[in-house]
Amino acid sequence: MDGQAFWLTIRLAVLVATVLVVLGLPVAYWIAYSRRRWRFLVEAVVALPIVLPPTVLGFYVLVALGSHSPLGRWWQAMTGHTLAFTFEGLVIGSIIYSLPFAVQPFAASFILVDRRLIAASATLGASRLRTFFRVILPLSVPGLVTGVALSFAHTMGEFGVVLMVGGNIPGVTRTVSIDIYDKVQALDYAGANQTALVLLVISFVVLSVVYGVNRKVGAAWPWK
Amino acid sequence: MTTQTARIDIPADPSLRDALTIQIRKRFTNAGRDFTLEVGFTLTPGITIIFGASGAGKTTLLDCIAGLTTPDSGKIVVGDRVLFNHGGETNLPVQGREIGYVFQDLALFPHLTVQKNVEYGLASVSKGERRKKSHAILESFRIADLGERKPGEISGGERQRVALARALVTDPCVLLLDEPMAALDAATKSKIIEDLRAWNTAHRIPIVYITHNREEVFALGDRVLVLENGRMIADGTPHGVMAAPRRESLAQLIGFENIFHAIVIAIQEKRGTMRCRIAESDVELETPLVRAEVGSTLLIGIRAGDILLATVEPAGLSARNIISGRVLSVVQRDVIVVVRVNCGVEMEVHLTLAARDSLQLQPGHAVWLIVKTHSCHLMAAS
Structure with a gap:
């Protein structure tokens, strides 16, 4: 197995999952509690990566990161190189690609928090921010764990977006799924199998954690 | 500031x-x-x-x-x-x-x-x-x-x-x-x-x-x-x-279990009471006097907890209304016992558990209901 590709993928997934917590919580909060009429549009945009072919998403991300876009130019001015075909570019692409896998479980668990608890918190003088951190978030732990685990696992296994945005540069953008693809192309079935098996096991373990935590948290809470 | x-x-x-x-x-x-x-x-x-x-x-x-x-x-x-x-x-x-x-x-x-x-x-x-x-x-x-x-x-x-x-x-x-x-x-x-x-x-x-x-x-x-x-x-x-x-709506709201349409049959001004017959029955009740004409229809509300229940015919009581009937059902609801009695009309009576035990009530038993004049609350029929 290609150790370098493996660690690069782990690094990518951890980074993406972390950023998605910071980014996903406010987005999920807005979706869960906003009364705006166009909320459904935001929901649709967030959910897009679920149904969009990764190549389509990857293509637009590539265009957006390229030196013809404002973002790409700004990045180039700041760092001296383009975002496309870099690890940073990969991170941005992966964040967009995995956004719904974080936001949807977050929002779903926020919606489940009893509105009267939020009202009670307000009557006791707590600001919205305090209510969020003291009441909503602690009661959304299962959704939080699910969102983090799913976005981690999803990033681990992505292929299309990575190939479009990052290409296949060893040590920079070459993730395990691309490594598997390469090995199959080279008819190295044994090597491909080895790497694929590791990915399979990781995915299984992550999902087991998600379902296990959800069950255990639910069962251990007396008020459920 | x-x-x-x-x-x-x-x-x-x-x-x-x-x-x-x-x-x-x-x-x-x-x-x-x-x-x-x-x-x-x-x-x-x-x-x-x-x-x-x-x-x-x-x-x-x-x-x-x-x-x-x-x-x-x-x-x-x-x-x-x-x-x-x-x-x-x-x-x-x-x-x-x-x-x-x-x-x-x-x-x-x-x-x-x-x-x-x-x-x-x-x-x-x-x-x-x-x-x-x-x-x-x-x-x-x-x-x-x-x-x-x-x-x-x-x-x-x-x-x-x-x-x-x-x-x-x-x-x-x-x-x-x-x-x-x-x-x-x-x-x-x-x-x-x-x-x-x-x-x-x-x-x-x-x-x-x-x-x-x-x-x-x-x-x-x-x-x-x-x-x-x-x-x-x-x-x-x-x-x-x-x-x-x-x-009427307020009366129902605050739990008069017994509400009947009744026709005023006599006004006893000197006694400050009147007699009413519950519609479609022979049951007559003496009620407080209100401004109403003989033959007019009123609503009478009686709380189930205000009715006394006797298993022998009572005598020497101050209460003006003694109505005979038979027990239809005896059901315990939390700490009260709900007794339904057929006395020409169906009435609901609430007893304590102790009262039920000492009276040994069963469906079919003959009973007498005792209702004080001032337990009959009159309202205008809508």
């Missing part, structure tokens, strides 16, 4: 200094029906009951006071603090209103211990002061030993006490209680009320207690307001409001 809170002149009358004055209008929807809540009243410190059936607008009213719902128009003032004023465009956020609210389902934070729940509203106080205050309130509501437990691990009565302590520890200027005792037994309820009264003696604030339970009205209130379809239809002492209802 400026304050966002609008002020009005402090009322000269000291009893109004802490009073809650409400004059609001709010359209709301309940179970698909459109209602308009339109009420106006002033509450002085002490417990005031707001009584009404579900859907009458009670919770909407409390939500308006707390700031969880915005009225369409009107004014809400506590003492000299304007919480809401449609004309002046004041609308304090929930956080700034200093109103204690105990919700129907209590809304205790399930993930926090009793102590953390109680201290939740004391975020702006120093840690030492916070401990002191929460300890004092936990003591006065007799739950100091539950501090480390979570709401899921204590009894319903204890949870009730925690909810009260949590709302009161912040020294609110008004306390709102939304049917908080609905799930509790009478003994637990009365002990909690005692403690609440004791607290209220030391902290003179208006307490608004909403309920649809008649017994609670008598047990608690100095004053009761009756809310029906969003409007206040009665205001007075529990006895004044509840003992002499004028409208």
